[in-house]
Amino acid sequence: MPVVENSLETEGTSASSTSEQGSEQDGKAKAADSSSGNESESDNSDTAEGAESSSTKEGKDNSSSSDDSQSKNDLSDNVTDYDSLLKTLSKKLKEVQAEKEEDMQKTEQKAEQDISATKQNVAQDRVTEQARNVARQSDEKMINSAIMDGPHAKVTYRLHDFSPASCKEAYVKMNNTYSLERIGKKMAQKVKPIFEKKIKGAVYHGQHCGSRISIPHYQKDSSKPFDRIKKPEKISLSCTVIIDQSGSMYGYKLESALRAAAIIKNFCNELKIPTMVFGHSSSYPTMDIYRFCEFDGSEDEIYTLAAGNAHCGTRDGAALLYAVNKLKDRREEKKIIFIISDGSPCDYGYSGITAYKDIQGIIKSASAYGISFFAAAIDEDKESIAKIYGEDRFVDISNLDDLPSKMAYVLKRALKIR
Incomplete structure (x- = not known):
C-alpha cells in the first residue's frame, strides 16, 4: 500500500512534473510562438519599413529623376528661347544694318544730287552772270553813245x-x-x-455820241441817247x-x-x-x-x-x-x-x-x-x-x-x- 501510495505519489509527482514540464513546454512553445510571432511581426514590420523605405527611395529617385528631367526640359526651353532670341536679335541687327546701309546710300545719293544741283546752279549763275555782263556792257555802250x-x-x-x-x-x-x-x-x-x-x-450807255441810239436812255435823257461800243x-x-x-x-x-x-x-x-x-x-x-x-x-x-x-x-x-x-x-x-x-x-x-x-x-x-x-x-x-x-x-x-x-x-x- 505504501508502495502504491508512493507509486501514486511518484506517478502524481511525475504527472505533475510532466504536466509542469508540459506546461513549461507549452509556455516555452507559447513563448517561442510569441517570440516567433514577434520576430515575424518585426520581420513583417522590417519588411514593411523596408518596402516603405524602398518606396520612399524610389519616390525620391523618381522625384529626383523628374526634377532632373524637368530641369533638363527647362534648360532645353531656355536654350530654345535663347536661340530664338539670338535669331530675332540677329535678324533685327541685319535689318538695322540694312536700314543704315540704305540710309547711307540715300544720304550719298542726296549728297551727289545736291552737289550736282549746286554745280548746275553755279554753272547757271555763271552763265546768267556772263549774260548780264554782256547785256550791261551793251547797255553802257548804248546809253553813253545816245x-x-x-x-x-x-x-x-x-x-x-x-x-x-x-x-x-x-x-x-x-x-x-x-x-x-x-x-x-x-x-x-x-x-x-x-x-x-x-x-x-x-x-x-448814255453817251453824248456813239455808234447806236439807246431808246431807254433817249427816253430818260435826250442829251445822252447813244451807246458807245468799245471793241x-x-x-x-x-x-x-x-x-x-x-x-x-x-x-x-x-x-x-x-x-x-x-x-x-x-x-x-x-x-x-x-x-x-x-x-x-x-x-x-x-x-x-x-x-x-x-x-x-x-x-x-x-x-x-x-x-x-x-x-x-x-x-x-x-x-x-x-x-x-x-x-x-x-x-x-x-x-x-x-x-x-x-x-x-x-x-x-x-x-x-x-x-x-x-x-x-x-x-x-x-x-x-x-x-x-x-x-x-x-x-x-x-x-x-x-x-x-x-x-x-x-x-x-x-x-x-x-x-x-x-x-x-x-x-x-x-x-x-x-
Missing part, C-alpha cells in the same frame, strides 16, 4: 548788277515782314477786271520802275520805295507784264544805274531789290533818258515809267528850274514812243513831285496798302480805260 547834248552830254553812265543768290535771304526776310507778294497779288486781283474789260470790250483789244504793255537812290532818300523813304517796287514787280509778274526795275544815283560826271530786274530776266532777280542803298546825288533826267532808250524799241504798244522819288533833283549843274525843264522836256518827247510817266511820292514829297511831273501824273504811296487802287488808277490812265 546822250550827245543837253545837261547830260558830259555824263558817263556806269551800270551795276547784283547776284540774286546773295540777296535772297535779305529779300525773303523783307517779303515775310511786309507781305510784298500778298499785296502784289491783291493788286493783280483788283486790276484784272480792268484788263478783262479791255480784252473783252465793253458797251458804254475788244489786245493788251500790249510793259513797265519800268525807277527808284531814286540818292542820299536824301536814306532810311524810311528808300525802304518804302524798294518795297513798293517789289510789290509792283510781283503785280506785273502775276499779269505777265514785262517789267524792268532799276535805281539811280549820281556824282558828276558819273551816273550810276543799279539794275535790279531786266525785262527778260529770271524770276529770282527780284531778290536783288534787297540790295538797294542810298548813295550820292540825284540826276533824275539822266535816269529817265536811260529808261526811255531801253523802252522805245520794245514791241509793246503802251509803256509805263513809274518813278519813285523825293522830287529833289540835285547834282553838279543840275537842280531847280534846270532840272524841272529837263524832266518835263523828256516826258513830252517820250510820248511819241507810247510812253506814259507816273511819279510816286512818300509823305512830305508830294508837293515837289506834283510840281515836277504834274498833278495828273502824281500818285501818293505813303500807305503801301493803298498801292493796289493807285496802280489801278495808273493802268486806267495808261491804257485809256474809263
Whole structure:
C-alpha cells in the first residue's frame, strides 16, 4: 500500500512534473510562438519599413529623376528661347544694318544730287552772270553813245548788277515782314477786271455820241441817247520802275520805295507784264544805274531789290533818258515809267528850274514812243513831285496798302480805260 501510495505519489509527482514540464513546454512553445510571432511581426514590420523605405527611395529617385528631367526640359526651353532670341536679335541687327546701309546710300545719293544741283546752279549763275555782263556792257555802250547834248552830254553812265543768290535771304526776310507778294497779288486781283474789260470790250450807255441810239436812255435823257461800243483789244504793255537812290532818300523813304517796287514787280509778274526795275544815283560826271530786274530776266532777280542803298546825288533826267532808250524799241504798244522819288533833283549843274525843264522836256518827247510817266511820292514829297511831273501824273504811296487802287488808277490812265 505504501508502495502504491508512493507509486501514486511518484506517478502524481511525475504527472505533475510532466504536466509542469508540459506546461513549461507549452509556455516555452507559447513563448517561442510569441517570440516567433514577434520576430515575424518585426520581420513583417522590417519588411514593411523596408518596402516603405524602398518606396520612399524610389519616390525620391523618381522625384529626383523628374526634377532632373524637368530641369533638363527647362534648360532645353531656355536654350530654345535663347536661340530664338539670338535669331530675332540677329535678324533685327541685319535689318538695322540694312536700314543704315540704305540710309547711307540715300544720304550719298542726296549728297551727289545736291552737289550736282549746286554745280548746275553755279554753272547757271555763271552763265546768267556772263549774260548780264554782256547785256550791261551793251547797255553802257548804248546809253553813253545816245546822250550827245543837253545837261547830260558830259555824263558817263556806269551800270551795276547784283547776284540774286546773295540777296535772297535779305529779300525773303523783307517779303515775310511786309507781305510784298500778298499785296502784289491783291493788286493783280483788283486790276484784272480792268484788263478783262479791255480784252473783252465793253458797251458804254448814255453817251453824248456813239455808234447806236439807246431808246431807254433817249427816253430818260435826250442829251445822252447813244451807246458807245468799245471793241475788244489786245493788251500790249510793259513797265519800268525807277527808284531814286540818292542820299536824301536814306532810311524810311528808300525802304518804302524798294518795297513798293517789289510789290509792283510781283503785280506785273502775276499779269505777265514785262517789267524792268532799276535805281539811280549820281556824282558828276558819273551816273550810276543799279539794275535790279531786266525785262527778260529770271524770276529770282527780284531778290536783288534787297540790295538797294542810298548813295550820292540825284540826276533824275539822266535816269529817265536811260529808261526811255531801253523802252522805245520794245514791241509793246503802251509803256509805263513809274518813278519813285523825293522830287529833289540835285547834282553838279543840275537842280531847280534846270532840272524841272529837263524832266518835263523828256516826258513830252517820250510820248511819241507810247510812253506814259507816273511819279510816286512818300509823305512830305508830294508837293515837289506834283510840281515836277504834274498833278495828273502824281500818285501818293505813303500807305503801301493803298498801292493796289493807285496802280489801278495808273493802268486806267495808261491804257485809256474809263
